[in-house]
Amino acid sequence: MPVVVAPPEVVPEVVIEGLQKSFGDKSVLRGIDLTVQRGELVAIVGGSGSGKTVLLKHITAHFQPDAGRVLVADHEAAPGPAPEFAAPLLDLATIDEAHMDRLRMHWAVVFQRNALLTGTVLRNLSVEPREVKGLSDEEIRPLAIEALRDVGLDPELVLERDRDALSGGMAKRVAVARALVMDPVLLLYDEPTSGLDPEMCRQIHDLIRETHRAQPRFAEQRRGVVRTSIVVTHDTELLRRLKPRIVMLGDGEVCFDGTYDEFITRTDRRIEPYLQQMGVLHERS
Template sequence: MEITNNLAPEFNIKGLFKAFGSNRVLQGVSLDIAQGELVAIVGGSGCGKTVLLNHILGQVEADQGDVLVADHGRDLAPMVDLSQLGTAEMDQLHTHWGVVFQANALFSGSVLDNIHLWLDEIKHLDDAQILDIAKRSLTSVVLPTNDEFLGTDVNDLSGGMAKRLAVARALSMSPNVIFYDEPTTGLDPTSAGQIQDLILTTHEQGNRGGQSLTTLIITHDKDLLIRLKPRTIMLHDGQIFFDGPFKDFAKSISPIIRPYFDRMPVLHTGS
């Protein structure tokens, strides 16, 4: 698949502050992410990783600062300020994003039901189109596409298969951006390794339209970082403490980074 790579901006975050009561979670976070980048955000518990992600997704309103995002719905459109969007505009923006939640966020029903609902409600496709996209998305994450599997209740899936389904559902939207929130947490080592490889393969292949895919990962999995070698951003005390290539992060002797990196769990130890 031919992928269009460029350095056009995907996200432009300016001076983000957020507090919950006396707990100041984000303290002046500024960050630029380009289209097609593979980025991992790391940091200790309570450092603000998930809060930052929720701001980027438009689920939380900042106390101060701006989140500007690319508008993939219009050619050559300027960046849009999330705080200025209404519900309909935000929903339209989200049609270009895919999200894989830590707990997968699958709903009761079959494998096909979980993909069908999103494509029906958001893309307004007919059943034949949805079935075709569902099969292609499942194939891309190495899941079966036969009728028996499509009709399987999601509660009967293993943890690894449920995570793959969550990725397939996100990919079914043919997104320009895909977000992963702790994608390997709770998985056995083999499944964790498979998901790591899947994230990298998906990123490199781009979306169904042949466009580059921006990938943003919230993680505390050392092995994921070692395998993917993403641009690594570390939050510490509500601020960006490190932003650069993973190789520089891994060899840092900073008294903040070194102990954190050494203590990061390795969730997959296979080859």
């Protein structure tokens, strides 16, 4: 009997093909090809202004491509056959608002400067579940309490606290809790550690790792579902600690795509400044 070797599980969560984007005569993305698989933890790195946030905003359909396509897994649709149970991909440019709402049910974004609304933490955690999932205040409250516990905050202390009374580290945790309350399958972060002190950065790294490994509750309803995390960052300590797949943007293209270990041994003029900052150049020689 021949031994049947199962194919590696390749289940795309996000597929970007030939993505181009300009603003006026400034060409920012010049043909990005990138497939993120289900369950991956991916860091998107690159110099300031290299288009990381613009790329992220194409995945969330805030921007439309000038050319190319962005496809995102639709976890509301019936999954494909076993063993992968892949969710079908939707081309963001071709779907209507109703389909867009279906996608929004399963993703969440932790914004660069948190983008918390005025008002209490509870209000911040309530808006998306109410507007996107149609949940009531009674349904949201226990989810909010659980999400705050998951990010290491005491719900009793912070649920009714005003946004303006949060420290920088707490505000970031609340921003992560606001994402978690949506039970996202796809979780996107934009510069999650910018502006935080080194100890707080480490805590946020750990939180990103734990959150990535945690199963979405939705996995109880849909077999095969695991969380996928995409982190836009220039935090080299995050790379060193989480060792994600690294995708680097340079000159509007993907100039590196590989493992952390490949990244730190690569000689490339666009990568070397990063490695310098990480202090790995001398370790290498």
